[in-house]
Amino acid sequence: MRWRRITAGVALVSILSAGLVLQNNIFWVRVLTLALLLSAVAQSWNLLAGYAGQWSLAQLAFFGVGAYSAGLLELRFHIPLLVGLVVAIAITALFAAVIGYVTLRIRGHYFALVTFLLTVSLFELVRYFADYTGGQYGLSVPFKPGTDILMLQFDNQIAYYYLAVVVMLIASATLWFVARSRFGLLLRAIRDDEDSAAALGVRVLALKIAAMAISASMAALAGVAYLATYKLMDAETAFGIHNSLDPVVAGILGGAGTLTGGVAGEFVLQPAIAQVNVQFGSLPGVASLLYGVILMLAILLIPQGLLRLAKPGGWRRHKQSVSARFRRPGSVAQAAKEPANVPDSSKEAAHDTQL
Numbered sequence: 001m002r003w004r005r006i007t008a009g010v011a012l013v014s015i016l017s018a019g020l021v022l023q024n025n026i027f028w029v030r031v032l033t034l035a036l037l038l039s040a041v042a043q044s045w046n047l048l049a050g051y052a053g054q055w056s057l058a059q060l061a062f063f064g065v066g067a068y069s070a071g072l073l074e075l076r077f078h079i080p081l082l083v084g085l086v087v088a089i090a091i092t093a094l095f096a097a098v099i100g101y102v103t104l105r106i107r108g109h110y111f112a113l114v115t116f117l118l119t120v121s122l123f124e125l126v127r128y129f130a131d132y133t134g135g136q137y138g139l140s141v142p143f144k145p146g147t148d149i150l151m152l153q154f155d156n157q158i159a160y161y162y163l164a165v166v167v168m169l170i171a172s173a174t175l176w177f178v179a180r181s182r183f184g185l186l187l188r189a190i191r192d193d194e195d196s197a198a199a200l201g202v203r204v205l206a207l208k209i210a211a212m213a214i215s216a217s218m219a220a221l222a223g224v225a226y227l228a229t230y231k232l233m234d235a236e237t238a239f240g241i242h243n244s245l246d247p248v249v250a251g252i253l254g255g256a257g258t259l260t261g262g263v264a265g266e267f268v269l270q271p272a273i274a275q276v277n278v279q280f281g282s283l284p285g286v287a288s289l290l291y292g293v294i295l296m297l298a299i300l301l302i303p304q305g306l307l308r309l310a311k312p313g314g315w316r317r318h319k320q321s322v323s324a325r326f327r328r329p330g331s332v333a334q335a336a337k338e339p340a341n342v343p344d345s346s347k348e349a350a351h352d353t354q355l
Helices: 002-021 026-051 059-077 081-103 108-128 157-179 182-192 194-199 204-230 235-239 243-254 261-280 286-301 314-327 331-337 346-352
Strands: none
Touching (some): 002 157, 026 059, 026 243, 026 261, 059 081, 059 108, 059 204, 059 235, 059 243, 081 204, 157 182, 157 204, 182 194, 194 204, 243 261
16 A cells, blocks of 8 residues: 555656656657646546446547537637636536437447447538538637636646646546545446346446546546647547547556556557657558557557556566466457456455555
8 A cells, every 4th residue: 555655656746847857858748748638538538448347439539529619619709718628528528428328328349339430420520510610620729928827828838738737637536536436336336247236226327427427527628728738629639530549548558447547558658659750750650550559469468457567466467367368279369359357356446446
């Protein structure tokens, strides 16, 4: 317990100090800012998939809905971004609840497929209504020199870095609160055995809709912060096919069902993608290829995620598990079909709320 708190404290201090240490290196400040914003989206995916067992491919779409809602409120009705942030979160949560009411009756890979089709549909809708959304060129908000808190505009790039830190902390705190609540316990019961939970009187559909609405709100918060930071949101960023895999890959890589899995995954994933783009940016599709390779390796080699390797004895158990999997005939193919495992026992679940 103590070493986990020390590790979390060191990680937080490192993140807070990184902005000051790297303030003269704009490239890495931007990379880490993006990692922090996307870690909030990965944390939202972690809530819905890691704790509720609903493997959604629409988390980045909620990120985009939040950004477009706040941007349109500013451009059409001159509502400041900080005020529009609250409205955008409410709109996104309501949108997710409506979508969830229809789609959360479906289970497993069918649900994942439906959420993927939702992302593709939103991509086409944004391009079709180009007069309002900017189409393929994206939605941009005006920038005025100086600092304006209501407009979430700052004259220093480091300020946007710390805005992203705040967004990540809010998303992580939300996940922590849910994980330690009775609501989170019921979500884990649904994840482990939905039929048994329903037989015991758990309102499965209502809880899953609530989880989807909360996770969408977390993603929308990151989307508005992204719009404030970069002044632009386009269809490819919000609803692109390979971008929609980002929170999934980060969540699996860090550890689905752990409190900081999304953050850990993004802080591995985004610097790796940045370096690949620097070295091989002229080659099309490199980032998509990297997403696929990392996802495949994570599912095959570390299905429990990086954070669970840090548990006492975690590395030893991991080596035994991987060795056993690759020794058994046909086990590699079976492992590729299975999603990243999340803990089934209450003891493992309670431990992961500390990570």
